[in-house]
Amino acid sequence: MVDWSTRYQDITQYHTKGGIVHFDMQVFKIPVFRIENGRVYLNFDLRYENQFFKELRYLLKNNVDLFLVSRNHFIPRKRNPDHWISNSNGVDEDIRNFLHNYAQSSVNKKFKKYDIDAIELLIKYVDSENAFETLSEEYTKINKQIQTEQYDWFQSRKYFDHDRSVREEYDGLLRRIKLKRILL
Numbered sequence: 001m002v003d004w005s006t007r008y009q010d011i012t013q014y015h016t017k018g019g020i021v022h023f024d025m026q027v028f029k030i031p032v033f034r035i036e037n038g039r040v041y042l043n044f045d046l047r048y049e050n051q052f053f054k055e056l057r058y059l060l061k062n063n064v065d066l067f068l069v070s071r072n073h074f075i076p077r078k079r080n081p082d083h084w085i086s087n088s089n090g091v092d093e094d095i096r097n098f099l100h101n102y103a104q105s106s107v108n109k110k111f112k113k114y115d116i117d118a119i120e121l122l123i124k125y126v127d128s129e130n131a132f133e134t135l136s137e138e139y140t141k142i143n144k145q146i147q148t149e150q151y152d153w154f155q156s157r158k159y160f161d162h163d164r165s166v167r168e169e170y171d172g173l174l175r176r177i178k179l180k181r182i183l184l
Contacts, residue, residue, distance in 0.1 A: 020074055031074040033059075033066075044068040044101055053110050060116065067125045068118075070097035091129045092138065098122055099142045103170060105163045119173075123181050132181075139174045146170050 020034040032055060033042045040059060045052065059066050070093045101107050102118060111118045126135050146162050147170070160167060 031071065034074065038065065040064050040066040041069045041073055042066050043071055043074060044097055045071050046101055046104065046107065049107065049110070053114060053116075056116065057114055066121070067094075067128070068098055068121055069094045069125075072097075091131045092134055094125065095122075095131065095135050095138045096142070098125075099138055103142065103146055103162060103166055105166050108166055108169070119177055119180055120184070123177060123184060127181070135177070136174065139177075143170055143173070 021032045030045060030048055031043050032048075032051070033040050035041075042056060042059065043052070056066075056068075070090075072093050073090060098118075102111075122135075126132055146167055148161070150159050150161065151157075152159060162170075
């Protein structure tokens with residue numbers, strides 16, 4: 001297990017408050033992760049992409065049980081501040097956040113560059129929450145957005161919002177998830 005106290009005590013950019021480790025961006029603090037019941041919930045946020053991948057590689061290297069979640073996972077409920085978002089809406093948001101971020105070409109390239117199996121991390125989270133139907137629904141919506149072709153009337157040309165490599169990979173992503181889920 002990782003010794004959290006030695007990892008983050010000397011780094012002045014990190015602050016711990018309320019069980020959440022924050023990354024200090026001089027103007028505001030971004031939640032990086034929180035530890036609950038022996039699991040690490042890592043904030044999959046593109047506002048600090050390089051720091052996210054640095055932490056992800058470190059946690060995977062140390063075989064930490066982790067889940068990639070959205071930033072809404074770090075907001076306590078108003079009625080009971082000690083209770084974190086853990087309902088189906090939180091799971092929907094986490095899956096949607098993962099699929100949207102995975103569709104960004106820079107994130108997709110970094111997962112490949114660092115040889116991180118993002119699909120396996122997604123499957124582990126979906127299986128722990130029993131939300132495969134939610135994953136299928138969210139994938140269908142997001143894949144439709146990614147594959148959508150735009151037309152520019154002024155330049156008389158068609159274009160896509162995402163790179164070709166991302167569109168091709170996303171086209172068969174649900175199939176790969178189902179296959180990998182069977183193999184795991």
